[in-house]
Amino acid sequence: xxxxxxxxxxxxxxxxxxxxxxxxxxxxxxxxxxxxxxxxxxxxxxxxxxxxxxxxxxxxxxxxxxxxxxxxxxxxxxxxxxxxxxxxxxxxxxxxxxxxxxxxxxxxxxxxxx
Amino acid sequence: xxxxxxxxxxxxxxxxxxxxxxxxxxxxxxxxxxxxxxxxxxxxxxxxxxxxxxxxxxxxxxxxxxxxxxxxxxxxxxxxxxxxxxxxxxxxxxxxxxxxxxxxxxxxxxxxxxx
Numbered sequence: 001x002x003x004x005x006x007x008x009x010x011x012x013x014x015x016x017x018x019x020x021x022x023x024x025x026x027x028x029x030x031x032x033x034x035x036x037x038x039x040x041x042x043x044x045x046x047x048x049x050x051x052x053x054x055x056x057x058x059x060x061x062x063x064x065x066x067x068x069x070x071x072x073x074x075x076x077x078x079x080x081x082x083x084x085x086x087x088x089x090x091x092x093x094x095x096x097x098x099x100x101x102x103x104x105x106x107x108x109x110x111x112x113x114x
Numbered sequence: 115x116x117x118x119x120x121x122x123x124x125x126x127x128x129x130x131x132x133x134x135x136x137x138x139x140x141x142x143x144x145x146x147x148x149x150x151x152x153x154x155x156x157x158x159x160x161x162x163x164x165x166x167x168x169x170x171x172x173x174x175x176x177x178x179x180x181x182x183x184x185x186x187x188x189x190x191x192x193x194x195x196x197x198x199x200x201x202x203x204x205x206x207x208x209x210x211x212x213x214x215x216x217x218x219x220x221x222x223x224x225x226x227x228x229x
Binding site: 004031033035041042043044045048055056058091093095097098099100101102103104105106107108 | 146148150155156157158159160163165204208209210211212213214215216217218219220221222
């Protein structure tokens with residue numbers, strides 16, 4: 001079936017550095033999402049993106065976070081600067097429509113901030 | 115604020131057994147509910163959803179779930195499990211009417227199926 005890819009699978013960086021997580025969504029999908037899962041905790045919504053704009057973001061989506069999808073390429077999550085509490089697995093998802101639609105998830109990027 | 119709770123962190127059964135994974139939600143408005151499965155090292159995969167209509171919904175691989183407004187529940191069931199059903203199962207809820215697609219997840223239930 002359709003697949004969402006995430007690059008890289010693991011990333012280790014020093015606190016204060018910038019990191020960009022890349023997501024290659026399903027090709028005809030229009031809605032894009034980032035979720036964050038800290039080890040041992042539930043997955044939590046960060047942000048969703050449609051038609052070039054953020055539609056909704058949670059309180060976890062700090063000012064240091066940004067998302068974009070320039071020219072239909074990767075959907076990216078940038079964190080600048082990173083903090084220790086940003087260590088988590090970040091899951092990208094995409095869907096054809098918004099409400100009620102099946103979301104297709106990538107395998108996640110494990111981010112470790114030292 | 116909507117919350118999704120999965121009361122069982124772990125469920126262990128034998129192949130051929132039936133299983134029920136529980137999900138309860140709290141929300142004051144109108145929601146839709148889904149179940150996703152995650153095999154080790156992979157992304158979540160959609161199993162089924164309830165949006166409206168028949169409260170019993172069928173999903174892939176013999177899974178079904180039943181929505182109950184009175185119990186605020188959306189339990190997942192399978193009549194006869196296979197060892198390959200071993201995975202983490204997540205219940206998720208979304209708002210209707212907002213069209214953002216945002217999902218709120220439970221903590222997940224780890225299902226272990228012994229051969």
